[in-house]
Every structure is written in C-alpha cells, then in structure tokens.
Amino acid sequence: MLYPSNLEQKINFLKIKDLLKTECSSPLGMGYVDRVAFSSDHNMIGKLLDQTEEFRQILISGESFPASNFTDLNPYLEKAKLEGAFLDQDEFHEVKLGLQTLKSCLTFFQKFGDQYPTLSQLLGLVMELDLGLLKAIELIIDEKGKIRNNASRDLQLIRNQIVYEEGRLRKVMERVFKEARAKGLTPEDSAITIRSGRLVIPVAAENKRKLRGFIHDESATGQTVFMEPEEALDINNEIRDLEYMERREIIKILTQLTDRLRPSIPALRKATNFLGLMDFIRAKAKFAVKINAVRPDLVKERMLNWTKARHPILELALKAQGKSIVPLDIHLSGHNRLLVISGPNAGGKSVTLKTVALLQYMLQCGLLIPVSPDSKGSLFDNFFIDIGDEQNLENDLSTYSSHLMSMKHFTQFANKKTILFIDEFGTGTEPQFGGAIAESILLALNKQGAFGVVTTHYGNLKQLANKNQGLVNGAMRYDVDRLEPMYQLEIGKPGSSFALEIASKIGISKDILGYAKNQIGEERVRYDRLLTQLENEKNKYSNLLKEITAKEKLLQTRLKEYNELKETLELTKKRYIQEAKQEAKSLLDETNKKIEATIREIREEKAEKEATKKLRKELESFKETVKPEKIKVRDPEVVVLGGKIEHGDWVRLKDNGAIAEVLQVRNKEVEISIGELKSTVKLNRLEKISQTQVKKEKKAMASRSGYNTNAKMMDFSPNLDLRGKRGEEVLPIIQTFIDEGYMLGLKDLRIVHGKGDGILREVTRNLLRTMPAVKKMEDEHADRGGAGVTLVTLK
Known part of the structure; x- marks a missing residue:
C-alpha cells in the first residue's frame, strides 16, 4: 500500500x-x-536488480553491445497483418534495423551468456524468431533504405533502360539549349532546369514562338518561360512510362516481401518487447553508472x-556546481526501527529523510541505488509519507488537519511490514498540544512495529525516543563555533536546535535572550546547553581523530617504505660483500x-740474477693483469669530407667536437647553428662531415651521456667556471651542466664567466x-662577483 497518491x-x-x-x-x-x-x-525485485547490475557490468567492461535502433516494430506489424497490404521501403528499412539490433543482441549473449545469466533468460522472447527474414529483407533493401537494383530481374532491366533514356534526354537537351543560346532565345546566365519533373529550357517570353515545344x-x-523542346517530348514520355513500370515492379516486390514477413508477426511482437526491455535495462544501468549506484544485498529480515x-x-545538482555531497550512514533494525532526527533548521534533517525515502522507493522499483557495496536492505509492503503542506481548500482542511488525516491513515494501516516518513512531526498547531499528540502517535506506531524516519524539534519526542525500545534518537551535526551545518x-x-546560540550570534540583545531563557526554564536551557557542549566536544575530538588517523596512516606508510628500503639495502650490501669476497x-x-x-722455480733452478729479474718481471706483469680496469669510452672516428664548406652543410668544430649546421659563409668567417644557438667562427676551425656522420656522432654523444645517477650526485658541483674559454667552446659545457643539474633535482646553480668585455x-x-629547464637567472651579489657570476634557478 502506498500513501498518499502523489x-x-x-x-x-x-x-x-x-x-x-x-x-x-x-x-x-x-x-x-x-x-x-x-x-x-x-x-x-531481486531479478530486476540482477538484470540492471549485469548490464552495468557490461557497460563497465566495455564489451560491444548494441546502442541504437531499438525500433518499435508494432506499427509496421499492425499494417502488415492485413492480406494484400504491403510495407513501403522506408518501413522495411526500419524493420531491418530492428532485426539487425536483435541479431547483434543474440550474438552477444551467445558469446557472453554465461557471464550474464539473468539477462540471458530474456532470450526466451526471441527464440521463435526467424532470422532468415532479415536476410530476405537485406537482399531487397540496401543500407540507405532503398530497393536494390537487383531486387528482381525485371526491376534491373527497367532501371537500366531509365538510365539509358535519361542519358539520351540529357544529350538532346544540351544540343537544343546550345542552339537556342546561339540564336539568342535564352536569357543570359540561364541553364537547363526541371519543372513538373521534366527537363526544360528557360526561354525569353518574346521568343517562345521561335522554339517548338511545350511550356510547363x-x-x-x-x-x-520554361519549355520542353519537341525533340525531348517523346523521350520524357518514355521515361515517365518506365517510372510507372518501376513503381509497379517495386510494389510487386514489396508485396511479396510483406507476405514473407506476415507469418512472423507474433514472433516479431515478442522480439519488439525484448528490444524495449533491453533499451530499458540499458537505460537503468547507464543511470546507475552516472550516479555510481550499486546493488545492495536484499535480506528477509527487516532492516x-x-x-x-x-x-x-x-548529488547531480551539486556536481554541476563543482561541489560534493556529504554521504549518509543509516542503520535501522529490530530494536531501533523508528529514527527520530532532531537538530537546527537548515541542518539537513529533511534532506536526510527524503534521501532514505527516495532510495528505498527506488530499490523497491528495481533500481540500483547510490550506496556503498556492503550495504544491506529489505523490502516493505507499505510505504507511507507525510512531507510538506497538504492544505486542501476544497475539503476545508488546514495544514495541521491534513497532517492529522495522514496520521489517522498511518495508525490504521501501519504494521511490521510498513516503512513511513514524517517530516516536522507535530508542527502546525500549539506546541504543547501538538507535541502531546505527536508523542502518542509515535508510541502507537512503535507498538505496531513500523520502520521509518521522523524529523522534529519537539523536546518531548527526543526524550520519548531515549526511553522506549524501538525508537532511537538521531542528530544532524552542527559546527557551533561557525554556526554552520x-x-x-x-x-x-x-540534537539541539541551537536557537539561543544562533540568536546570540546574529546579535539579539542579552536582555531579550535572558527573558527567553527564563520562559524556557532553567532545566530545559541546561539540557540544551549540555547538547551544545556535547556537540562541541564531538566536533573537537572528531577533528583530532582525523588528524591522528592521517598521521598514523602516513607513519605506517613511511615505516613500511623504510623497512622495505632497509631490507633491500641489507640484501644488496650482503650480495656485494659476498661477490667482493669471492672475487678477492x-x-x-x-x-x-x-x-x-x-x-719454487727460483729455488729449483737456483736461478741467476738475470733469471730472477726475468721471473720478477713476469710477476709484475701478472700484477698488472689483476688490477681493476679503467673503462675508456672511445669516440667514433670521424671521416672528414673534402670540398668547400657551403650553406646547409654539417660541420664539426676541430677544437671541441661540437656538431653544427652552416647558416652563412662570409669570406673566412662562418655563421653556424648549434642546436638553437648561433655563433660566428673562423673557417679554418671547421671540418665538413656528411649527414650520415652527423647521425653517428649524435648517437655516440647520446651513448656517452648515460651515467650513474648516484655517482654523478657525488661528483657534480653546482659551480661552473668558464673563465679562459672561448664563446663557442662553452656552449656544450653549459648545456651539459644545466641538464645534469636538472636531472639530479637541483634548484640553484652558479656559473662563473667573469666580467671582461661581457662576451662570455x-x-x-x-x-x-x-x-x-631554466626558471630564472640573475647577477650574483656584488660582494661575491656581481655581473661576473650568473645565478641560475631551475624549474
């Protein structure tokens, strides 16, 4: 039973x-x-939820499932069931699209049916369907929804003849138009056009007697005037006759195809229901993905x-504003069935009640709900609500009278299988009487074993919930310091209504608040103050608990990382020591x-001095062989090309090996580009290399750039001294210096280049x-070099 009707x-x-x-x-x-x-x-409900959850899994998995052409075939089937009737080509095209979607659904479940058993059960609706009908329609109707030329032999002959006659007509019309234009019969910038479905020639009205033909x-x-020339009249008539023949042949083909479809109408009606169900379940699953909804466990026990x-x-409205919703935790069971929520106005009481009501209703309509996956719920036979103002002028009902009518229905029909929701319980009349009536109704509903959520400001209802089994208090938390929910x-x-605190914060005078406290009574003020104090302490300790939890989590993470690193270092150290000992x-x-x-050889042979020297020399040679080897990277040999250096050539500087491209040659000076930098050098300092050699050289430089990060960190100095070096010589040095500093994670570097003429x-x-990689650069302090030193800050 549902109440009310709206x-x-x-x-x-x-x-x-x-x-x-x-x-x-x-x-x-x-x-x-x-x-x-x-x-x-x-x-x-369990079956509906399973269907939606399985389709949600299909969407999440990314498996290809038909997403369009869930066509309603019923209007076409209704038309086709009459003997002698036929569907036109557009209607058959819609039927074809629907059948193709059905075929795709069948193919999907044949492949993945074991993964989605509940959805696969729906295939019973399409088991009687003859998919040969789809093949028959595809042979007649093409992808654009038109009759194929080869739908029948006669149609193909007719259409070929139409094409031939249209080509002949075009040639005749172009010839006549050309002759008419030469005679000056047509207006300037005119062209052949169509009137009444026939090709015509524009002719100046005063010249219409000079051209034989029919004015359309x-x-x-x-x-x-638009005239059809006499020469084209017979051809146009022939084309019109062929078009009539084509239409008759198309009707014949469509009638035969409709006769082929007619026996399948009952199966197609079931297939249409299947398409509708698939579209509906898919929509529920898409909505569930959008709101991050899941299937909670359904249990028989009321909870x-x-x-x-x-x-x-x-949540969708807040997300559109870039805000996030505060999730709700609610637990109702046998001993705590009726939740009495109290708290300040605009604190979220009504939103909480409506959230629970809407989600429970969605669940009992077979929809997934936005809760945590470990949530549990049950189903109720009766669903009652009393939310908002139901004032009825026609029946002469006041706001409070309408609430009492709802309470009458609740108390008459509520039982253990009822869930109910009452917002602002007892309001609308004098508080003393409204509170007493609300208290007696709440006791009656509790006695009947109903579940539900009630919101109120009445203190007697809070005390009632605290004393009676089956009832439980709930409070909407409030930040008392900032007066924010x-x-x-x-x-x-x-929960407290925080009425006095809010009034004080707003600036109501102390005298007025003092009088109000006296009217309320010291005991009630003390009770409300205790609730406020409790809320303050709750907020304080909640914040502390969050901080401690976060710190504890960070500590555990760091401890785990430390232990793993320590273990790794110990194992590495032992392995290296073991290897070193073994090698030693x-x-x-x-x-x-x-x-x-x-x-032994010296003693046995009693060797002479010379022999001893020889043996010692061999021993020294052996010592050299067991010394650690110094690995030296050899630069690849460069084959220098002969010939004159010109614009566009690749060259290498003889003194530092830098690779450059020639931009311009001026007498004995050459302008070169090293990467993004340009410089001018003497011609005799360059040697020409080939494009192939450039690639080899760059590859060699790349291979030489590999290094051990730890070793580089030990050897790297954040200070670079360039004094005494030439301009083009320092470019690769600076590039390497900045790159290594950036790779090692340094932020501040120092380059000493001196003042001099300022060229360097x-x-x-x-x-x-x-x-x-460079964020900014500036001069060093005047006491430490000034403009002779550049301080570099890296990103």
Whole structure:
C-alpha cells in the first residue's frame, strides 16, 4: 500500500523517471520507464536488480553491445497483418534495423551468456524468431533504405533502360539549349532546369514562338518561360512510362516481401518487447553508472543498513556546481526501527529523510541505488509519507488537519511490514498540544512495529525516543563555533536546535535572550546547553581523530617504505660483500699460486740474477693483469669530407667536437647553428662531415651521456667556471651542466664567466634563455662577483 497518491511527486521519483527516459534510445524503453512501479515481491525485485547490475557490468567492461535502433516494430506489424497490404521501403528499412539490433543482441549473449545469466533468460522472447527474414529483407533493401537494383530481374532491366533514356534526354537537351543560346532565345546566365519533373529550357517570353515545344511554367515576372523542346517530348514520355513500370515492379516486390514477413508477426511482437526491455535495462544501468549506484544485498529480515548513501538528484545538482555531497550512514533494525532526527533548521534533517525515502522507493522499483557495496536492505509492503503542506481548500482542511488525516491513515494501516516518513512531526498547531499528540502517535506506531524516519524539534519526542525500545534518537551535526551545518547524521543522541546560540550570534540583545531563557526554564536551557557542549566536544575530538588517523596512516606508510628500503639495502650490501669476497679470494688464490710457483722455480733452478729479474718481471706483469680496469669510452672516428664548406652543410668544430649546421659563409668567417644557438667562427676551425656522420656522432654523444645517477650526485658541483674559454667552446659545457643539474633535482646553480668585455656572459645568458629547464637567472651579489657570476634557478 502506498500513501498518499502523489507520493512519487513528493519524494521526487518523477524526476528519476525523467532522468531514466533521457538514457533511453527509443520510445520502447521510455514506455517501460512509465510502467516502473513499487513492488514488495522479493523474487521479482531481486531479478530486476540482477538484470540492471549485469548490464552495468557490461557497460563497465566495455564489451560491444548494441546502442541504437531499438525500433518499435508494432506499427509496421499492425499494417502488415492485413492480406494484400504491403510495407513501403522506408518501413522495411526500419524493420531491418530492428532485426539487425536483435541479431547483434543474440550474438552477444551467445558469446557472453554465461557471464550474464539473468539477462540471458530474456532470450526466451526471441527464440521463435526467424532470422532468415532479415536476410530476405537485406537482399531487397540496401543500407540507405532503398530497393536494390537487383531486387528482381525485371526491376534491373527497367532501371537500366531509365538510365539509358535519361542519358539520351540529357544529350538532346544540351544540343537544343546550345542552339537556342546561339540564336539568342535564352536569357543570359540561364541553364537547363526541371519543372513538373521534366527537363526544360528557360526561354525569353518574346521568343517562345521561335522554339517548338511545350511550356510547363513561367517566371514570377513573366519574362521567362520554361519549355520542353519537341525533340525531348517523346523521350520524357518514355521515361515517365518506365517510372510507372518501376513503381509497379517495386510494389510487386514489396508485396511479396510483406507476405514473407506476415507469418512472423507474433514472433516479431515478442522480439519488439525484448528490444524495449533491453533499451530499458540499458537505460537503468547507464543511470546507475552516472550516479555510481550499486546493488545492495536484499535480506528477509527487516532492516536498513546503508553506508555512504547519497541523494542522486542532489548529488547531480551539486556536481554541476563543482561541489560534493556529504554521504549518509543509516542503520535501522529490530530494536531501533523508528529514527527520530532532531537538530537546527537548515541542518539537513529533511534532506536526510527524503534521501532514505527516495532510495528505498527506488530499490523497491528495481533500481540500483547510490550506496556503498556492503550495504544491506529489505523490502516493505507499505510505504507511507507525510512531507510538506497538504492544505486542501476544497475539503476545508488546514495544514495541521491534513497532517492529522495522514496520521489517522498511518495508525490504521501501519504494521511490521510498513516503512513511513514524517517530516516536522507535530508542527502546525500549539506546541504543547501538538507535541502531546505527536508523542502518542509515535508510541502507537512503535507498538505496531513500523520502520521509518521522523524529523522534529519537539523536546518531548527526543526524550520519548531515549526511553522506549524501538525508537532511537538521531542528530544532524552542527559546527557551533561557525554556526554552520555539517550535514552529518549521528544516530544514538538527540540534537539541539541551537536557537539561543544562533540568536546570540546574529546579535539579539542579552536582555531579550535572558527573558527567553527564563520562559524556557532553567532545566530545559541546561539540557540544551549540555547538547551544545556535547556537540562541541564531538566536533573537537572528531577533528583530532582525523588528524591522528592521517598521521598514523602516513607513519605506517613511511615505516613500511623504510623497512622495505632497509631490507633491500641489507640484501644488496650482503650480495656485494659476498661477490667482493669471492672475487678477492679468487684473486688471492691465483696470486699466491703464481708467487709460490715463481719461488719454487727460483729455488729449483737456483736461478741467476738475470733469471730472477726475468721471473720478477713476469710477476709484475701478472700484477698488472689483476688490477681493476679503467673503462675508456672511445669516440667514433670521424671521416672528414673534402670540398668547400657551403650553406646547409654539417660541420664539426676541430677544437671541441661540437656538431653544427652552416647558416652563412662570409669570406673566412662562418655563421653556424648549434642546436638553437648561433655563433660566428673562423673557417679554418671547421671540418665538413656528411649527414650520415652527423647521425653517428649524435648517437655516440647520446651513448656517452648515460651515467650513474648516484655517482654523478657525488661528483657534480653546482659551480661552473668558464673563465679562459672561448664563446663557442662553452656552449656544450653549459648545456651539459644545466641538464645534469636538472636531472639530479637541483634548484640553484652558479656559473662563473667573469666580467671582461661581457662576451662570455652574453653567450652564456643567451643560451640559458633558450633552455626549458631554466626558471630564472640573475647577477650574483656584488660582494661575491656581481655581473661576473650568473645565478641560475631551475624549474
């Protein structure tokens, strides 16, 4: 049982339906959205939820499932069921698209049916469908929805003849038009056109007697007439006859194809229902993905155990504004069935109530809901709400009377299978009487075992919930210091309205507030003050707990990283020591053997002085072989090309090996480009190399650039001294210096170039300006070099 009749409007479920319709791709799916209804059938709701959850998994997996052409075939089937009737080519095109979608659905479930068992059960609706019908339609209707030329032999002959006659007509018309233009019969800038479906020639009205033919039309001014030449008349008539023949043949083909379709009409009706269901379920799944909804566990025991529940419409609205919603945790069970929520105005009480009401209704309509995946819920037979003002002028009902009418219905029909929602319980009349009546109704509903959520400001209802099993208090948390709601529900304690605190913060005088406190009574003020103090302490300790939790998490992460690093270092150290010991032992063993052999040979042969020297020399040579090798990277040999150096050639500087491109040759000076930098050097300092050699050289430079980061960090100095070097010589040095500093993560570097004539400084700073890694550069302090030193800050 649902109450009242406009329940869906009050909880904003109609907006959910509208959002579902926007996700549908056809009227079929929208029709199913209109039929969505509340149910307490556990098996049916479980099946609906499973269907939507499986389709949500299809969307998440990215598997290709038909997304369009969920065509409503019923109008075409209704037309085709009459004997002698036929569908036109556009209607058959729609039928073809629908059948192609059905075929794609069947193919999908044949491939993935085991992964989606609940959806696969719906295939029973299309088991009787003859897919040979699709092949028959495809042989007649092409991709653009037109009759194919080869749909029949006669149609092909007719259309070929039409093409031939149209070509002949075009040639005749062009000849006649050319002759008429030569005689000056046609207006300037005129062309052959069409009137009444026939090709005509524009002719000046005064010349219409000079051309034999039939006038089909004239211009708005009457100065031009459109004539069909006599020579073209017979050809046009022939084409018109062929078109009539073509139409008769098309009707014949479509009639035969409709006769082929007619026996499949019952199966096609079921297939149409399948298409509608697929579009509807797909829309529900798409909406679930959009609001991050899941399928909660459905249990037989009456309970609501939701974590991180969110109002879908509110969340979408906040997301559009770049804001985020505060999730809600709610737990109702046998001993805490009726939740009495209190707290200040605009603190979120009504939003909390409407969130629970909407999500429970969505769940019982077979929709996934935006909660945490570990949430649990159950189904109720009755769903009652009393939200908003139901004042009725026709029935002479006041606001409070309308609330009492709702309470009468609640108390008459509520039971253990009822969930109810009452907003601002007891308001609308004198508080003393309204509170007493609300208290007695709440006790009656609790006695009947109903579940639900109630919001109120009445203190007697808070005390009632604190004393009676089945009732439980809940408070909307409030930041007392800033007088701002936190929109967080806390179950287990009542909330304060913070009326005095808000009034004081606004600036109401102390005298007025003092009088109000006296009217309220010291006991009630003390009670409210305790609630305020409790809220303050709750906020304080919640913040502390968040900080401690964050620090603890960071500490655990750092500790884990430290332990892993320590373990890695220990293992690496042991491995290196073991390898070093092994290598040292091998070297010692080999060395001792060599020494012993040498001594033995000297003793056995009683060697002369010269022989001893020879043996010692061999021993020294052996020592050289066991010394650590110094690896030297050899630069590749450069083959210098002969010939004159010209613009566009690649060259290498003889003194530092830098690669450059020639931009301009002026007598004995050459302007070159090294990367993005330009410089002028003497011609005799350059040697010409080939394009192939340039690639080899760059590759060699790239291979030489590999280095050990730790070793570089140990050897790298943030100071670079360029004094005494030439302008073009320092370019690769600066480039390497900045690159290595950037790779090692340094921020501040120092380049000493001296003052002098400022040439070296200018070259250095011009290069630095082109380097992406450089954030800024400036002179050193006057006491430490001034303009003779450039301080570089890296990004």
